[in-house]
Amino acid sequence: MRGLEAVIQVRRSASFQLDLSLQITPGKTFALLGPNGSGKSTTVSVLAGLLALDHGRISLDGTTLDDPDRGVFVPPEVRRIGVVFQDYLLFPHLSVIENVAFGLRSRQVGHAGSLARAAGWIERLGLTGFSDRKPASLSGGQAQRVALARALIIEPELLLLDEPLSALDVTTRIELRRHLAEHLESFAGPRLVITHDPTEAFLLADEIHIIENGRIVQAGTPDDIRLRPRTRYVADLAGSNLVRGVAGGGVIETTGHSLHIADRSVEGPVLATIRPSAITVHLREPEGSPRNTWKTSIDLIEHLGDRVRLRITAPLPLTAEITELATRSLELTEGAHVWVSIKATEIGVEPV
Amino acid sequence: MNDKPRRRSERRPAPVLVTLGGLGLLIFVVPLLGLLARIPWTRLPELLSGEVVTDALRLSLVTSLAATSIAAMLGVPLAWLLARADFPGRAIVRGLVTLPLVLPPVVGGAALLFALGRRGVVGEPLNQATGLVLPFSTLGVVVATTFVAMPFLVITVEGALRNLDQRYEGAAATLGAGRWTVLRRVTLPMIAPSLVAGLVLTWARALGEFGATITFAGNLQGRTQTLPLAVFVALESDRDTAVAVSLVMVVVSLVVLVALRDRWWKAL
Amino acid sequence: MNRLVFGKLVTLAFFPIGVAGCIGTTSTEVLVSAAASLSDAFGDLESAFETANPGFDVVVNLGSSSSLREQILEGAPVDVFASANTSNMDQVWAGGETAGEPATFALNLLQIAVPAGNPAGITGLRDFANEELLIGLCAEEVPCGDFGRQALANAGVTAAIDTNEPDVRALLTKIEAGELDAGITYVTDVLSAGGAVAGVVIPDDVNVVAAYPIVTLTSAPNPDGAAAFVAFVLSEPGQAILASYGFTSP
Numbered sequence: 001m002r003g004l005e006a007v008i009q010v011r012r013s014a015s016f017q018l019d020l021s022l023q024i025t026p027g028k029t030f031a032l033l034g035p036n037g038s039g040k041s042t043t044v045s046v047l048a049g050l051l052a053l054d055h056g057r058i059s060l061d062g063t064t065l066d067d068p069d070r071g072v073f074v075p076p077e078v079r080r081i082g083v084v085f086q087d088y089l090l091f092p093h094l095s096v097i098e099n100v101a102f103g104l105r106s107r108q109v110g111h112a113g114s115l116a117r118a119a120g121w122i123e124r125l126g127l128t129g130f131s132d133r134k135p136a137s138l139s140g141g142q143a144q145r146v147a148l149a150r151a152l153i154i155e156p157e158l159l160l161l162d163e164p165l166s167a168l169d170v171t172t173r174i175e176l177r178r179h180l181a182e183h184l185e186s187f188a189g190p191r192l193v194i195t196h197d198p199t200e201a202f203l204l205a206d207e208i209h210i211i212e213n214g215r216i217v218q219a220g221t222p223d224d225i226r227l228r229p230r231t232r233y234v235a236d237l238a239g240s241n242l243v244r245g246v247a248g249g250g251v252i253e254t255t256g257h258s259l260h261i262a263d264r265s266v267e268g269p270v271l272a273t274i275r276p277s278a279i280t281v282h283l284r285e286p287e288g289s290p291r292n293t294w295k296t297s298i299d300l301i302e303h304l305g306d307r308v309r310l311r312i313t314a315p316l317p318l319t320a321e322i323t324e325l326a327t328r329s330l331e332l333t334e335g336a337h338v339w340v341s342i343k344a345t346e347i348g349v350e351p352v
Numbered sequence: 353m354n355d356k357p358r359r360r361s362e363r364r365p366a367p368v369l370v371t372l373g374g375l376g377l378l379i380f381v382v383p384l385l386g387l388l389a390r391i392p393w394t395r396l397p398e399l400l401s402g403e404v405v406t407d408a409l410r411l412s413l414v415t416s417l418a419a420t421s422i423a424a425m426l427g428v429p430l431a432w433l434l435a436r437a438d439f440p441g442r443a444i445v446r447g448l449v450t451l452p453l454v455l456p457p458v459v460g461g462a463a464l465l466f467a468l469g470r471r472g473v474v475g476e477p478l479n480q481a482t483g484l485v486l487p488f489s490t491l492g493v494v495v496a497t498t499f500v501a502m503p504f505l506v507i508t509v510e511g512a513l514r515n516l517d518q519r520y521e522g523a524a525a526t527l528g529a530g531r532w533t534v535l536r537r538v539t540l541p542m543i544a545p546s547l548v549a550g551l552v553l554t555w556a557r558a559l560g561e562f563g564a565t566i567t568f569a570g571n572l573q574g575r576t577q578t579l580p581l582a583v584f585v586a587l588e589s590d591r592d593t594a595v596a597v598s599l600v601m602v603v604v605s606l607v608v609l610v611a612l613r614d615r616w617w618k619a620l
Numbered sequence: 621m622n623r624l625v626f627g628k629l630v631t632l633a634f635f636p637i638g639v640a641g642c643i644g645t646t647s648t649e650v651l652v653s654a655a656a657s658l659s660d661a662f663g664d665l666e667s668a669f670e671t672a673n674p675g676f677d678v679v680v681n682l683g684s685s686s687s688l689r690e691q692i693l694e695g696a697p698v699d700v701f702a703s704a705n706t707s708n709m710d711q712v713w714a715g716g717e718t719a720g721e722p723a724t725f726a727l728n729l730l731q732i733a734v735p736a737g738n739p740a741g742i743t744g745l746r747d748f749a750n751e752e753l754l755i756g757l758c759a760e761e762v763p764c765g766d767f768g769r770q771a772l773a774n775a776g777v778t779a780a781i782d783t784n785e786p787d788v789r790a791l792l793t794k795i796e797a798g799e800l801d802a803g804i805t806y807v808t809d810v811l812s813a814g815g816a817v818a819g820v821v822i823p824d825d826v827n828v829v830a831a832y833p834i835v836t837l838t839s840a841p842n843p844d845g846a847a848a849f850v851a852f853v854l855s856e857p858g859q860a861i862l863a864s865y866g867f868t869s870p
Contacts, residue, residue: 050522076525089523093541102537103527154528470754471798487799488754488782567790569785571759577784584786588686589761 003190004158007056008046016149018042018214021056024158024190031193033204033237040194040216041086044162046194048083049076060157082156086163088147090135096146097122097131103154121149126179141172148183159184159191165200174351179205199271199350202226202242210234227319232304241274241318247349257316259292262345271350274311276321278346282339283330287333293341299333301327308332312340384602384608391599392592399596407574408582409600415493415578416558422494423502423554428547433508446510453503460499461567468495468568492569493576501557502565508550512543636706650845651697653688655704655789657764657805658832660812661865662702668861669852673804676845684762684787692717692821692837702834702853704728705763709833719840722833725853726867729827730764730771732820733795733805733813740801742820745772747802748779756791756803759784764791767828768804774826782858792817806830826857 003025018039024030032040046050047058049065052073058066060081065074074205090099097118104114122131125145135143144164151159164180165173181204184191193204201208202222209219210233218230226242229235245254250264253271259272280286286293300311308327310320320340332338392399399405433439434446452460465478468475468486479482486492524538540547562580569576571585579601586594644830654662659682666678681688681698685708692698693715702725703709703719709722711800740753748755757779758765765784772779782800785791792809794800796816810819834853836846859869 045522048522048526050525076522077528077530079526081526083526085519085523089520091520091524091538091542093544102524102529105537150527173549306572463801465794466799469797469799485754487794488756533810566786570756570780570794571785572783583757585761585784587685588690588759617622 002059002062004047004057004058004060004192006047008043008058009055010042010051011054012039012042016214018046020209020211020214020216022192022209024192026061028206029191029193029204031195031201031208032211033195033198033201033208034211034295035196035237038211038297040211041162042198042214044085044160044194047158047160048081049079051073051315080154080157082151082154082159084144084147084151084159084164087145087167089208090138090143090146090150092135095132095134096167097125097136099135099146099151100153102150111123117153118149121153122146125149125183125250139172140168140175144168144176145179148180152183152187153320157189159187159189159303160194161192163195164193166195166197170214177241178352180204197243198237199239199273203271203352206236210237229304229309232307233307235276235304235321241272241276241279242330243272243274243316243318244352245270245272245352246258250344252349254316256314259316259347260344260346261349263349266349266351269352271352273348273350274342274346275316276319278342279312279320280340280341281310281322281326281330285339286341289341290343292344292347293339295337295339297337298332298334300317303333312338363607364503379560387595387598387602390595392595394593395592395600396596399593400600402593404573404577404582404586405597405600406592408577408579408597411490411493411574411577412559415490415497416555418435418494419497419501419558420505420551422498423558424551427502427550427554428509431506431513434506435513449503449506451503452500457500457561457563458567461564463494464496464499464564469608471597488567488570488572488576490569490575493565493578496564496568497558497561500561501554502555504553505550508546508553509543512546512550513539531602552608556588556609559601559605634830648675648677648842648845650676650678650699650842650849651681652678652697652700652702652849653683653692653696653698654702655685655688655763655832656789657683657809658682658702658705659789661726661808661862661867664861664864665853665858669849671853672857673848676848677843678845678849681697686761686763691752692696695839697841698837698841699840700834700836702828702832703763704832706831706833708763709835712835713835717837717839718835719838719843719846720836721852722835723725723850724831724870725834725851725858726832726862727870728806728808728830728832728867729780730767730822730830731763731810732803732809732822733792733810733817734802734820735795735800736800736818738818738820741797742802743825744820745775745777745822745826748772749777751780753780753801754782754799755779756783756785756794756800757790757805758788759786763830764785764788764805767830770828771804771822771826772827806866828867 003023005023008018012018022030032043034040040197046053051340053066054070055068057064064072065079069129091102096101097115101114101118104117105111119131121147122128125148127145129143130138130142138146153214157229165176168176177200184204195201205222206220207219208225209216210225212233218225218234223232226240243254245252245259247261247266247268247270250261252261273324294315296312296314298310299313302309303324306324307321308324309330311320312318371400430449434442465487466474470476470479470485470487473530475486475606508600520538520542521534524534529537560580562584566581571577571581579597582598583594586597649700652662666680669678670676684685685705688701689708689712691863692701692712699805701712712718713722732742732745734740742759747753757768760766760769788805788809791803792805792813796813807819810817834850836843836850863869
């Protein structure tokens with residue numbers, strides 16, 4: 001199985017050209033991460049067949065879906081691609097079970113059979129009892145799950161999720177992210193998640209592709225992206241510190257270190273986010289300092305324009321960001337010993 | 353004082369609105385009252401069972417329903433083309449479609465006569481080839497009423513298709529639905545309220561048509577004399593019958609329109 | 621929109637209403653309701669009368685005698701009524717609307733009207749029984765329709781009618797266009813249509829004579845003008861005009 005191989009070139013307007021390539025092997029989840037307007041939705045449309053390529057080639061498991069130079073274009077209804085759209089696009093005039101069964105009915109499966117299969121998927125996604133409800137009466141989280149069931153039931157060869165969680169409130173998002181990760185894992189083919197949320201990309205994807213103005217600016221594992229952002233843009237977008245640990249009583253325990261946080265009530269496995277610019281760097285132990293202060297050393301200095309990124313090592317590897325000016329005035333060099341300090345309130349905490 | 357200040361949504365509407373709106377309502381109600389005042393209630397059963405009335409009622413119902421069906425079968429595809437297909441001269445086509453709305457119906461009837469009459473541009477060859485004569489026939493009534501009523505259907509459906517979020521049709525395609533299936537299971541059901549409203553408007557217009565019918569199809573009891581024509585003719589000689597037939601038209605129309613209640617307003 | 625614009629729009633809305641309300645009658649106007657078959661003749665009578673009486677402005681309201689009758693009975697502000705038959709005039713008289721005795725001012729005979737060239741080869745009333753032909757009459761409630769049916773009855777013909785037109789003009793228009801093969805109209809109508817319509821004579825023994833009465837009305841807004849006009853119609857110049865259109869003097 002060769003998964004998805006796509007070389008995409010599409011001109012959307014006089015000023016915007018989408019030009020990228022993706023190879024997703026079966027069993028892997030890729031994330032396409034970028035801000036709104038960067039070309040993410042166009043990528044979904046092109047892969048789904050709702051938009052045609054200007055140049056390039058799209059093939060799935062060896063079958064060519066779109067090849068303008070050879071005059072090949074497979075229409076969307078023939079491609080076996082499951083799409084979860086950004087607004088879910090559940091058919092408002094059909095009930096939940098009819099929505100889920102829609103893809104089966106269209107592929108000439110019998111009516112009774114398709115409803116039975118749909119009922120199975122409804123249960124699998126924890127929506128038992130919602131079969132006869134109309135989409136308008138569903139919450140965001142429920143609608144998302146119906147959309148997922150609707151896409152999975154047709155046993156597609158590629159799964160495309162366009163901003164699957166962005167329409168949800170924070171609590172629902174965290175809960176559904178967990179379920180989504182499970183469903184993605186159990187889907188055998190290649191999967192592509194489109195998102196503008198770095199945390200989502202880091203938690204769901206095996207590989208992240210950063211898209212800016214229609215082009216991929218960096219691709220790699222989440223750690224690659226996070227630790228070695230190649231451009232300011234990538235750094236701002238994704239180069240944040242993510243630390244996994246266990247929280248309790250206002251402290252997060254990670255391997256080798258404890259971080260004090262502001263929220264005393266959160267408990268259990270968490271993901272802590274620390275913006276590089278929230279880490280202050282000092283040559284001597286700072287006085288009157290926040291609880292999170294420790295001695296470490298710099299093992300890498302990267303200059304990115306007028307900012308400087310410092311990679312610090314044990315006990316907790318993090319990336320700090322300070323100005324060029326500060327770097328020079330502190331006469332920082334690689335290998336130098338420094339003190340770092342982080343305010344408890346600057347540490348973002350999210351349960352996982 | 354028990355009065356607590358009422359929330360905006362609970363307050364009664366402003367007096368100016370009530371007054372003006374009430375006057376507006378009178379414009380509709382007063383002629384109706386005038387009609388009701390003249391009804392010879394005791395003679396009503398006798399008047400309504402006369403052949404003139406039953407013939408006219410039968411003709412009106414048959415022709416208006418036929419016109420509505422034709423308008424639907426031809427109008428929906430036309431609306432689809434106007435809303436979705438990009439072809440040169442689309443604005444002109446849309447203008448042509450709305451022409452019957454602006455033309456006085458008698459002018460429309462005259463135009464139909466010039467085109468489809470026995471000596472008409474299309475009618476003459478048609479007559480010589482098939483022997484078909486449209487004027488002075490029931491089919492002629494259907495043609496005339498379709499001409500004046502179909503624009504309502506095309507405009508309503510075109511509007512609905514334009515306002516429809518086409519992404520739903522895209523979603524259906526990714527789920528395996530071919531173009532015909534998308535139309536049948538997604539597009540048409542999603543515009544159903546507007547479609548129904550359009551059909552009702554079309555039917556109502558067809559039912560009430562007078563000028564084009566009498567000019568193109570003529571006036572003959574049992575063959576082309578629909579309810580409006582019967583009223584017009586009766587008004588000259590037998591006012592009681594005219595009033596009775598008018599009442600029939602009002603009742604038939606009100607029954608249908610009230611039965612649809614709020615549903616068709618939402619669609620419009 | 622801001623207050624100023626809203627105020628202007630409201631004022632603008634009242635304007636057409638005001639104008640419409642101002643369109644009314646003047647004291648020099650004489651409103652004459654005349655049967656459709658009199659349209660051409662009365663056009664000439666109007667100009668001739670106005671030339672002789674510059675103080676008056678005649679406005680001719682044409683329609684079928686029955687609808688004109690209805691308008692008068694419902695209170696329309698008409699000065700003179702010229703009907704195409706006596707029965708409509710009788711009803712106006714019964715309604716108390718006539719000021720004085722109606723006078724017969726013209727006579728008219730019926731004639732079969734056919735399209736120019738008589739394509740269907742109509743020779744007489746007997747052809748009206750032919751189902752294959754497209755035959756039109758005026759509606760029964762209209763004088764020419766009533767008389768037409770009388771003539772057919774006199775000739776013992778059961779006609780296969782295809783349409784009952786609301787008035788003579790509508791019937792003529794369809795005959796002229798060739799959409800009807802034949803119809804029964806007045807002699808004057810066939811004449812007025814010139815070459816577009818041909819006439820087939822109805823023998824005198826079955827024909828019906830239409831007597832046209834004229835009267836001033838009690839609720840006439842301009843009784844002097846009304847009386848003057850009626851007098852003119854009955855005078856020699858008036859009768860000459862009528863004769864030129866095919867009417868006969870009573």
